[in-house]
Amino acid sequence: MEPTRESLIKLFSYYRDAEIRGAGLLMKMMQREKDPEAQVLFSRHIDDETRHSWLWTERIKKAGGLPVEVPDGYQRRLGKALGIPVNIIDLFALTVVVEERASRRYAEHLASPYCDEATLEVLNNISADEKWHIAWMEEWLYKLAAKRGGERGGEQKAREQLERYRRLENEVFEEMKDFERSWLGFSFSD
């Protein structure tokens, strides 16, 4: 069933909201990880995420709408499932997991027969950046973990933590699908 204009505006608002939340989390992390090289990467990454949120805002306007308020059920449940990460390594792991989810969602949308030209352009533009986001975050996560946890021990622990987060996030996402279907009227993840 083809999504209605209303439901697309909701979905674009959801994407927009996720990009803004991503930028907010990165800004907090940037104040914790003072390494100069990481500062450069954070700056570029934040620039990308705020631009992505603007691209979704433009897409919403093009559809003749304004951003709508997005329910925060996913974030709330994710916070409950994972616990609030306090150390920087866990924050990196959380970022990797939510970036992976965003990438998967965008790929599913791209593959949908209902993806229109204007949205395709935005998705292609954004997806190109998401790859390096995941790559540098994951790399830095292991670098930090190795430094702090004494070579392989720390890295192994970080790997397990990332796997744990992936598993829990997946459970939360599955639980949220029904809710999303009822909010949007459809799901590209079906």
Ligand SMILES: [Fe+2]
């Ligand atoms: Fe993004």
Ligand SMILES: [Fe+2]
């Ligand atoms: Fe990203």
